[in-house]
Amino acid sequence: MSVKLNGEGETRYGEVDDCVIIGAGPAGLTAAIYLARFHLSIRMFDCGTSRAALIPRTHNHAGFPGGIKGTALLALMQEQAAEFGAVHEEKRVENLKKVGDLFEVTTEERTVKTRTVLIATGVFNHHPPGMPNDLHDAALERGLLRYCPICDGYEVTDQKVAIIGTGDHGTAEALFLRGYTSDLTLISPDGEHDLDKSCNAKLDEAGIVRKSGPCGSYAIEGGRLAVETAEGMLSFDSVYPALGSHIRSELAVEVGVKASEDGCLDVDEHQRTSVEGLFAAGDVVKGLDQISHAMGAAGVAATTIRNYLADKYTLYR
Numbered sequence: 214m215s216v217k218l219n220g221e222g223e224t225r226y227g228e229v230d231d232c233v234i235i236g237a238g239p240a241g242l243t244a245a246i247y248l249a250r251f252h253l254s255i256r257m258f259d260c261g262t263s264r265a266a267l268i269p270r271t272h273n274h275a276g277f278p279g280g281i282k283g284t285a286l287l288a289l290m291q292e293q294a295a296e297f298g299a300v301h302e303e304k305r306v307e308n309l310k311k312v313g314d315l316f317e318v319t320t321e322e323r324t325v326k327t328r329t330v331l332i333a334t335g336v337f338n339h340h341p342p343g344m345p346n347d348l349h350d351a352a353l354e355r356g357l358l359r360y361c362p363i364c365d366g367y368e369v370t371d372q373k374v375a376i377i378g379t380g381d382h383g384t385a386e387a388l389f390l391r392g393y394t395s396d397l398t399l400i401s402p403d404g405e406h407d408l409d410k411s412c413n414a415k416l417d418e419a420g421i422v423r424k425s426g427p428c429g430s431y432a433i434e435g436g437r438l439a440v441e442t443a444e445g446m447l448s449f450d451s452v453y454p455a456l457g458s459h460i461r462s463e464l465a466v467e468v469g470v471k472a473s474e475d476g477c478l479d480v481d482e483h484q485r486t487s488v489e490g491l492f493a494a495g496d497v498v499k500g501l502d503q504i505s506h507a508m509g510a511a512g513v514a515a516t517t518i519r520n521y522l523a524d525k526y527t528l529y530r
Contacts (some may be wrong), residue, residue, distance in 0.1 A: 229326045230256045232518055233318045235306050235464065236333035238263035240495030240507035240514075242290035244331050247515035249297035252530065253522065256325065257294070258318070260305035263287060264335055264496070265504060269354050273364050274504055286504075309464040314525075316468075316490065328525075329518050332470075332478065332486075332493040333511065334461040336502070341377050341440075341454050342402050343429035352431075352452075357438040359453050362386060363503065366393045369451045375440055377402050377428055378455030384412040386455040391419045398449070400442055401426040402456060462497050473499060484514035492518055 232248055234241045237259035248255045268283030277286075291301055308319040309330065316330045338360050340349055352358035359365050366389070373396045376387045387399045399406070399416065405425050408416070416423065430441035437448040460476035471479040471487040477499035484492045494514040495507040522528065 229315065229328060230254050231327070231522060232256075232329045232331060233258065233316070233325065233327040234331045234333055235309070235318070236263070236335060236461075236495065236497075237291070237301060238265050238287070238333060238335050238495060238507070239290065239504045240335070240511040241331065241333035242287065242294055243508040243511035244333065244494060244515040244518075245294040245299040245301075246290070246297065247512055248518060249294060249299040251515070251519045252528075253519065255294075255299040256327070257299060257301045258304050258306050258320065259301060261303060262337070264338065264360075267353060267360075268364070269356060271364060271504070272367065306464060309468055311468055311488065311490070314490070328522060329490045329492065331511075331514055331518065332462070332465045332491065332497055333495045333507075334464070335496040336458040336460045338458045339454065339456040341428055341431065341452070341456070344431050348431055348433070352433060352438050355433075357433060357436075357449075357451055359451050361502070362390050362393075362453060363501075366390055369393055372396065372450035373437075373448075374398070375400055375447070375449040375452045376455050377440070377452060379403075379406045379408060381412065382457065383455045384408065384416060386453060387421050388415060388419055390453065391421065395420060398422045398424055398447065400424045400428060400440060400447075402428050404443075460497055462493075465491065465493065465497075482513075483517040484510055485517060490521070 231253035232255050234257045237257045245255050245257050265283040270280040270282050272280040304320040310317050315326050317324050370393050372394055374394055375398045377400050379401045383399055403426050406423055425443040428441055432439045438452050439446045439448040462472055462476045462478050465478055466472050469488050478493040478497055480486055480493050480498050484494050486493050492514045494510040496502045
């Protein structure tokens with residue numbers, strides 16, 4: 214596309230990207246498809262740690278009877294974005310800064326310039342304390358370890374399930390899962406539970422067992438995941454860590470984007486952040502951490518980015 218700066222008559226070609234997308238999960242890839250189909254120059258940076266890639270098989274995503282693996286879904290979305298010219302680079306962004314009207318996005322190899330940035334870096338779930346990575350990945354692949362009861366609570370219907378957590382967050386996750394099974398155990402990760410009177414009353418009413426920790430030893434035994442408790446190893450059909458997550462918003466915060474206390478980026482109804490030209494979508498923004506929600510927000514963000522660029526530039530073919 215040949216684009217002219219409004220009122221200046223200066224033609225821009227391809228030396229500056231129209232949008233750099235940081236993160237190539239469902240939100241980033243959806244935005245890339247939209248933006249590329251707007252005939253804009255798009256570059257995605259992907260460090261390869263999308264949470265969606267860890268999904269053994271999702272049955273919540275509409276249009277896939279029988280479910281689809283997270284890696285398969287991402288591959289299809291990458292292929293679709295590439296059809297329309299979106300550039301995908303498997304590189305981690307190390308630094309982001311705004312210089313005048315442009316942004317500079319730096320990887321370990323080089324710096325690229327762009328008119329807009331979409332942050333779609335998502336979050337990282339905290340793993341059970343002391344669980345080795347190889348055991349973690351094996352348990353996740355087999356559905357013995359799960360992170361999202363909204364996504365896959367249906368799959369543990371009437372099974373023996375544990376939640377590693379305590380306090381309000383652990384209680385809320387246990388009560389949510391009570392809608393799928395009555396055989397639930399809430400295990401404290403660190404020792405004695407930190408549960409107030411209200412939490413204990415709700416757990417008692419729901420018939421949810423509590424066990425003290427600390428957790429730290431795990432094993433896959435006979436098709437179940439065994440978890441260490443103060444009473445020894447207990448085994449379960451599935452285990453849900455309710456330990457919170459790390460919101461990967463540091464790049465945006467360093468540029469001056471406003472964020473909540475826990476790190477979620479503040480956006481308006483059009484996915485605009487407090488820094489002009491910088492947008493955010495997906496789990497890095499407060500909301501329902503679901504693929505469908507991330508994709509919807511990305512569509513809004515992409516359309517807003519296109520209109521923002523059109524206000525600054527005359528978009529001619």
